[in-house]
Amino acid sequence: MTMLADAETPVDEGVDLLAEMLPEDAHEGRPVVMDEQAKREARRAVIAGICVPGYIVPFGSREMPVARGWGSGGLQVTLAIGGTDDQVKVIDQGDEEGVNAVNLRRLIVGTLGAAATADTEVATIVQSRHRVPEEAMSVQHTLVLQVPQSEPLRAVEKSVYECKRRHAEADYAKMWVLLYERLALTGVMGTGTGHPVMVHDRYLMAPSPIPRWDIPRLHQSEHLTLLSHGRDKKIYAVPPYTDVEPLSFDDVPFEVEYLEGVRCAKCGTEASFMVETKTNEHICSDVQFCLKVRAGEADLDAHDVLIPHRYFPDPRKRVRARSSVEVGLPVPPPAGVTAPGEDWSLKVDGLGKIYRGSRGSSEVIAAADVSFDVAPGEALGVIGESGSGKSTVMKCIIGDEADATGSVRIGAVQEGMSNLLDLDASARRRLRTNTLSVVYQDPAMGLDLNISAGGNIADALIAAGWRSYHMIRRRAAELLARVDVPLERMDDVVGQFSGGMRQRVQIAKALATDPQVLLLDEPTTGLDASVAAGVLDLLRELLTERELAVVVVSHDFSVIKALTDRAVVMRQGRVIEQGLTDQLLADPHHPYTQQLVAAAQS
Structure with a gap:
């Protein structure tokens, strides 16, 4: 050449x-x-x-x-x-x-x-x-x-920017989720060409x-x-x-197209890729190779080395489409990790965030000197009206806000020595695969509504490194059963679910990798009263079972009272009062807190 x-x-x-x-x-x-x-x-x-x-x-x-x-x-x-x-x-x-x-x-x-x-x-x-x-x-x-x-x-991500980002970070979990979905629905790893x-x-x-x-x-x-x-x-x-290497799960191998006993109608070989004719016969796809076989000129010994024998379909390793999953007792999650010599799993210290105005307009202080810590097994409530800064604090902890000041530390991350605010966006995303989880007010922010309930949980597990199809499926079934999602709906697309059912799936996904810290952002807002009550009961049970450090952001005092042990009250980006939740709601000291409690009781 x-x-x-x-x-x-x-x-x-x-x-x-x-x-x-x-x-x-x-x-x-x-x-x-x-x-x-x-x-x-x-x-x-x-x-x-x-x-x-x-x-x-x-x-x-x-x-x-x-x-x-x-x-x-x-x-x-x-x-x-x-x-x-x-x-x-x-x-x-x-x-x-x-x-x-x-x-x-x-x-x-x-x-x-x-x-x-x-x-x-x-x-x-x-x-x-x-x-x-x-x-x-x-x-x-x-x-x-x-x-x-x-x-x-392109099959799993429409945004060109997100495609580039995923290539840069080798973040290909969504492609494995696509394979999981096809296996769950069809029982076959094959993806066509x-x-x-x-x-x-x-x-x-x-x-x-x-x-x-x-x-x-x-x-x-x-x-x-x-x-x-x-x-x-x-x-x-x-x-x-x-x-x-073709993508596949550890326990469900990649397969090639092969029909045992089928031979080419022209040359008689069964060791090549064949296509079916209109007369239901099979012939070699490679025409020149077929001609050589018929003429006795093909080196069949050399060709045999190229035949993908190890990838021929093996019925023993196939899975059943939409198969039921036996759910055993859930494995107890690991105990919460604290920083050495400390009692907290999450510590926020001096957190601040200012939104800069454009063309000389005034700055907006969204958060200023916000500090608190949360121990394993403890839930902290963050209370405030719209615009008080509580959602900004949540976004800073998650990593959705850049240029925040202060520090956010998690005991399980470098023994609590690393300031998460100093990490780049890629590192912050990796933390959310198994250390930090979020349940959003809108389930669409935490779920892919175009895939199944099991597929959403598989998304979290695959991102955390799970590669066994059967283990992923069993874990998804256990979590869905725990949040009262019927297992017969495990393979149904989440977009077909009600709002309350979507929220339950989102909670299951958030808990899939046993995170150390769980953030709940207005978890019942937008749900009917009866549905919201059911979600609160579920969350209360789950928080009792697990050694999670939990932060609950809400303007709804009934949510804060039902889920949290302590609470902080925010106004204009600052913490103005904090204490035990029962005492804070029964005997608020700050006039602003008194107004909020009075308004909630009226």
């Missing part, structure tokens, strides 16, 4: 029509499909992709003289890296003679002055969309895959829509694989001898 085309190779006779339509390079006599600047941009992206396997690299994609859907991204890569001494093989769904394959091959060969071939063994560049050739490829080969969807997270993979144990990648049969061929391959999407303007790569 050469990086620049030889200037003396004439145009192939098979592209006369194309040559008439496109301008010619005056020195080479070949049609100009990509200028040198465009080729350099594609090459730079290719090199960056090779240096960081699986990382999606943007490039200056150009319009190509091909129909939409023909794989302009793959075409640009092939034209950028190919040259006159290359042998180019182009396949579409395993066939070299399909309309797309024929036209792309003519365009590539005519532009580069390269030779065309249907034989994988002699090819140097193989451009494909739906298949990795059945025959072995080596260091002489470069596989170029035309990609219809460059962003693997383009199964997500981890490259070099770092980046999530969605291969071109190659069948699952071909996924193992990318692992530790001798050849270079380049993937490109023209419209998305993205290129990524799998260099030779790179780990490529």
Whole structure:
């Protein structure tokens, strides 16, 4: 493979029509499909992709003289890296003679002055969309895959910013949740084509829509694989001898498409990826390989090494769709962790937050010198009217507010020595996987309403590192049973639930990883009185069972009285009174607190 085309190779006779339509390079006599600047941009992206396997690299994609859907991204890569001494093989769904394959091959060969071939063994560049050739490829080969969807997270995350953030932090829990949901509903790990993979144990990648049969061929391959999407303007790569592992659970293996005993109707082999015909027969998807088998020219021993035997379906390891889960006694959560020599699990000291006005407008002091601590097994209430600063304090503890002053410490985090306000956003998010949990007023803020109740709990567990499907499912069932969500609704989408049921699922999710600190933000606001009473009863029981440090933010005195041991009263961003909840509500000292209590009792 050469990086620049030889200037003396004439145009192939098979592209006369194309040559008439496109301008010619005056020195080479070949049609100009990509200028040198465009080729350099594609090459730079290719090199960056090779240096960081699986990382999606943007490039200056150009319009190509091909129909939409023909794989302009793959075409640009092939034209950028190919040259006159290359042998180019182009396949579409395993066939070299399909309309797309024929036209792309003519365009590539005519532009580069390269030779065309249907034989994988002699090819140097193989451009494909739906298949990795059945025959072995080596260091002489470069596989170029035309990609219809460059962003693997698009199936679970619509925000481009969030996709970038998740790649940067290797936060791929949502993709495992998608696999969990499919397993729970269908009992099969299979995801059709383009199964997500981890490259070099770092980046999530969605291969071109190659069948699952071909996924193992990318692992530790001798050849270079380049993937490109023209419209998305993205290129990524799998260099030779790179780990490529399909996503799967530890106890439910990845499977390839394989039908035991089914043979190709043309060549008789049962050891290749096959497609079903209209006459219900099965034939090899790779046409050239099938022809070689029929002619006795295929190296079947070499091909046998490539067959993904270890990923053939194993009925013994299958799960039953929507299967019931036996719920045992819940495992007692670990005791609350305090800082050494202290009695608190959570300590807030001198917390302050100022909202800066724009263009000289006045500043707003949302919180000023707020201090309190919470011991394991204790619940602290934060009381105040709207605008008092209680929600700001909650957001600062969670990490939703930047530029707060003071300190927030958790006994389980570096023995209480680390100020959480000094941590970056990524570190704060990691804390919320197993140390700090939140139950929001609006369940939609704490749940994904588009997935099941079990899937929401799986989301929390997977983010915390759980990878056993059966353990995740059993844990989800135990938690849902504990919050009185019927197990027959475990696999129902949460968006179909009532408000009270959603709140119960959110509570179960918040408790999934046995956090040290639990924050409740107006947990019953917006619920009907009877539903709210049920949620309060549930919370009271759960707080009694667990050694959690709990902060309850609410303007509702009945909630504070039902759940908390101590309380602080806030006004204009400051704590104006604090004490035992019963005493504070029975005998308030500050005039503002007296007004609040009187208003609540009237």
